[in-house]
Amino acid sequence: MKKKILVVFTGGTICTTIKNGVMSTTAKAASALIELFKKSASLYKDSVYLEEGKRFNILSENMTVSKWNEIIEYFQEILPTLSEYSGIIVAHGTDTLAYSTALFSQLLKGITIPVFFVSSNYPILLEDDSPNPMANGAENFRAAVECICKNIVSGIYATYKNPDDQLMYLHKGEHLTQCEIYDENFYSRDALDVTDPSSAPFETVIEYDKFETSHLPIMKLENRHLEDCILRVTPYVGLNYDMLRPKKAKAVLHGTYHSGTACVVRTTESPDYLSGANSILYFFDRCADNNIPFYYSPSKIGEKHTVYASVPFIEKHIAPNGQKIQIYYGQTDELMYIKLLIAYSLDFTQEQIDKFLSEE
Known part of the structure; x- marks a missing residue:
């Protein structure tokens, strides 16, 4: 039976295409992320069903507390259907990635499936719609899918390939720090090298009969909103x-x-x-x-x-x-x-x- 993964597209570079030298978020880039995985060499490409979720089309530098509230409301809506999925992947921009992973690491604490945030240092498609060889977004997405397929422990994560050492890292969402200016690498104090997913020490702890969500902190925001306070x-x-x-x-x-x-x-x-x-x-x-x-x-x-x-x-x-x-x-x-x-x-x-x- 294929694992089912929900893919949510908040926006950012990973969801952009280039036209006349200008990057903007598009549905084409979001769909291309899934298509590139299907054409990849991943051993799991035929054993997973990727369901396209909501598109928010937010460049991450334009992320605000009110935009976070929109994403929170969407998660509140899908929580009753959580048992349908083996995991969730959120495509997000790099500029505010660490803030969003920190936020959802707290709001979704106790969730029973893994939630991955993935991003890209460059648009995944060139202006002629061919794959961008400089972009790491497709690889970051593939790593997230493979971690889910290997039954990684539930939690909030980010997968990101650092250009400097060409290694794929798995980060806990609450430990990720912002990428520095003039740098394209992400760090956290306990990052795990998952360049070779077959050797990564994952643990199967998902219990598919327990999908109670009322205890999740995100539910405290029902009829309430985060404030920029x-x-x-x-x-x-x-x-x-x-x-x-x-x-x-x-x-x-x-x-x-x-x-x-x-x-x-x-x-x-x-x-x-x-x-x-x-x-x-x-x-x-x-x-x-x-x-x-x-x-x-x-x-x-x-x-x-x-x-x-x-x-x-x-x-x-x-x-x-x-x-x-x-x-x-x-x-x-x-x-x-x-x-x-x-x-x-x-x-x-x-x-x-x-x-x-x-x-x-």
């Missing part, structure tokens, strides 16, 4: 916090430099870290004045690292109203942002937020 700030030299107006934010997520630090002193001439608008503590106090929760991540506090002298200032600082900076470590920036987005959109209590942010 989190202000995320990334430090850089010369960041002037007076230029930020956080009053409309439900919470602030402040990132760090690679060493887990952020500026706490304005200048060498003025050691008073509260004296200037370049200090994170100055900005935190402004947020505290408006009762806006303030999160700092990823920090190396608690990771048994030696920390820089600036870090204890952040750890120990207390605003005039008694509020403290909430420090977290060990998770990606993308996942922390997504967790806060979900928590504050659903009006979690502080106890629920603390537990949610601490979960793996």
Whole structure:
């Protein structure tokens, strides 16, 4: 019996074609993704049925919270039919891939089939409709299909072939990080090389008689929507916090430099870290004045690292109203942002937020 896989096309480069040198999302590219798999050398091409699902036609740089809500509503609609499928593949653009995999790793936590996100570094078709030899999209899609056919454990994944080493990697959705500018490679802390799928250590754990979906976090969003309510700030030299107006934010997520630090002193001439608008503590106090929760991540506090002298200032600082900076470590920036987005959109209590942010 053929395995049945639902293919959802959100858009992105993997769903684009080229016309007069301009890329745009098209139905032709989406269908070509399936046709290229059928013509591939995969051992599973004749043992799987690929059902085309909804097309959203979103270039991933144009992904917004409202667009996410549209995709969430679609998943809510198809959940009752989950038992029909051995897996789901979502074709998605690279620009915001890590945010979407992080989001659905949380909303679909506990799902009983694997869900794969696949993307491409270039359009899969050239302007003359022939396969693009530079694109890795068809290979990424094939890897996802083969992982499903080998009964990979249920969860949220991304398959992506890095151009630099020409290896196909399997990433957990919650651990994937954004692709760097001027780079076409994706990374995660526990990526698995599945270039040869016959040697990949998959485990058969799918139980086809258990497709209860009411417990899935995504169902908490029935009749509700995610809100673009989190202000995320990334430090850089010369960041002037007076230029930020956080009053409309439900919470602030402040990132760090690679060493887990952020500026706490304005200048060498003025050691008073509260004296200037370049200090994170100055900005935190402004947020505290408006009762806006303030999160700092990823920090190396608690990771048994030696920390820089600036870090204890952040750890120990207390605003005039008694509020403290909430420090977290060990998770990606993308996942922390997504967790806060979900928590504050659903009006979690502080106890629920603390537990949610601490979960793996």
